[in-house]
Amino acid sequence: MAGYVCTVAGGKGGVGKTTTAVNVAAAMEEEGYDVVVVDADLGMANLGAMLGVEPETSIHQVLAGGRAVSDALTDVQGGITIIPGEQSLEAFADADPAKLKKVIKTLRNAYDVVLIDTGAGLSHETTVPLGLADGVVLITTPDDVAVGDAIKTAELAERVDGEVIGTVLNRTTTETDVEAIADRFDSKLLAVVPDDIEATADEPLVLNAPASPAADAYVRLTEHLLGIFFEGAEIDDLETAVDREWFVDEDDEEDDEDDSGGRFGLFG
Numbered sequence: 001m002a003g004y005v006c007t008v009a010g011g012k013g014g015v016g017k018t019t020t021a022v023n024v025a026a027a028m029e030e031e032g033y034d035v036v037v038v039d040a041d042l043g044m045a046n047l048g049a050m051l052g053v054e055p056e057t058s059i060h061q062v063l064a065g066g067r068a069v070s071d072a073l074t075d076v077q078g079g080i081t082i083i084p085g086e087q088s089l090e091a092f093a094d095a096d097p098a099k100l101k102k103v104i105k106t107l108r109n110a111y112d113v114v115l116i117d118t119g120a121g122l123s124h125e126t127t128v129p130l131g132l133a134d135g136v137v138l139i140t141t142p143d144d145v146a147v148g149d150a151i152k153t154a155e156l157a158e159r160v161d162g163e164v165i166g167t168v169l170n171r172t173t174t175e176t177d178v179e180a181i182a183d184r185f186d187s188k189l190l191a192v193v194p195d196d197i198e199a200t201a202d203e204p205l206v207l208n209a210p211a212s213p214a215a216d217a218y219v220r221l222t223e224h225l226l227g228i229f230f231e232g233a234e235i236d237d238l239e240t241a242v243d244r245e246w247f248v249d250e251d252d253e254e255d256d257e258d259d260s261g262g263r264f265g266l267f268g
Contacts (some may be wrong), residue, residue, distance in 0.1 A: 003102075003108045004229040006115050007133035010140055011149025013120035016193070017139045018047055019203060021117040021220070026078040026204035027222035033112040036081040038071070038103070040129050041119030042095050045085025048205050051076045060091035067080070069106045078207050081111070097125040104132050113229065120149075122156055131160035138167040138187065142176045146185060154187065165205040165228055165235055166190035169184045174247050174256075191213045191221035191241035195221065213246035220240060 007268075008021045017040070025035040039059055040046035057071040062083070072083045075140055085091075107114045116129040130136055136157050140150035154164045166188040169181060175194050182189040196205075196214035206215045220241035227233030 003111045004113050004135070005104055005108050005148075006113065006225070007118060007129040007136045008109070008115060008139060009118045009126070009130060009136055010138055010154040011120060011122060011151075012143070012146040013044070015139050015141045015143075015146050015167075017041075017148075018050055018117050020137070020139050020168060020170070020193075020221075021115045022047070022050065022080070023206045023215070023218035024225065025113075025115055026206045027219050028078045028113055028226065030206070031222070031226065033226070034081075035085065035113045035115065036102075036111045037109050037115045037117060038083045038107070039085040040100060040116050040125070042085060042092055042125045043119055044098065045087055047082055047117055048074070048086075049086030051082065051084075053082070053084060056087040058091065059083045059093040063095035063097065065099070066264070069103050073169070078204060078266070080204075081103050083107075096264050097128045099126050101132055116164060122152060126153075127156060127160055130157040130162040133162055136162050137163035137190070137225070138164055138185070139170060140167065140181075141171045142169065142173075142181060146179055151184060154166040154185065154259075155237050166194060166224075170262045171195040172247075175177045179243070188235050188238065189240045191217055191239065193221075194246040199200070206208045208233050211244075213222070216248065217241060218241070248249070 009019050010015050021037050025037050028035045039045045055074045057067050061067040062072050074082050118126050118129050123146045138150045140146045157164050164187045167185050170193045172192050194213045196212055202208040206218050209215055224238050
């Protein structure tokens with residue numbers, strides 16, 4: 001059976017698309033699934049750099065027609081396989097995003113899950129992965145511009161017959177009005193990931209900082225995604241992955257009944 005292709009997208013740069021793809025991949029590998037992550041951010045490829053890898057062959061070379069997909073497969077920590085990119089302008093100019101379709105077709109026949117990490121903006125290179133995927137996961141932060149760009153990405157996905165299966169809200173704090181942001185999207189809010197800068201210093205954090213709140217959030221997000229991909233889970237029946245304890249400082253002795261986290265509206 002062919003694997004599931006999931007595009008991780010969001011209109012604004014720096015919202016955590018690559019971080020999400022890497023951590024979901026690591027968590028899925030922990031569950032026994034064979035996963036490959038493709039760096040389709042052709043203009044600003046950073047997947048390899050995030051994982052400390054200097055590949056011999058890049059996705060750019062594959063899309064330029066000079067190398068085979070198998071040449072670019074790179075094994076990293078946790079049993080994850082990635083196809084990284086490179087950052088030179090020459091490589092970017094030579095890469096043809098239209099050839100990504102053939103790459104993904106090859107990968108879906110060899111892996112349980114193919115995660116496509118996309119770039120920022122609404123260009124041809126970011127549009128192609130939206131139409132190739134079985135499902136699209138939107139990534140945003142609470143920043144109003146990021147939310148607006150994610151909504152535009154959802155609209156673009158619909159135009160190219162892509163299916164948005166849900167949204168992930170990254171870098172959330174107790175000051176974030178999660179409910180208000182969730183109401184702006186037509187798709188399900190799958191997970192709320194707490195702002196956890198220290199934990200993200202060594203990715204994937206689900207392996208290197210497994211006790212961190214952010215790691216827990218990505219693990220729970222992964223459980224939702226696996227249910228959607230392989231178990232026939234109804235998206236509307238899923239509860240948003242969020243936990244009040246992720247946002248409570250253990251040294252904070254204030255009463256639990258104060259307004260800490262009160263703006264979320266999702267804790268029940």
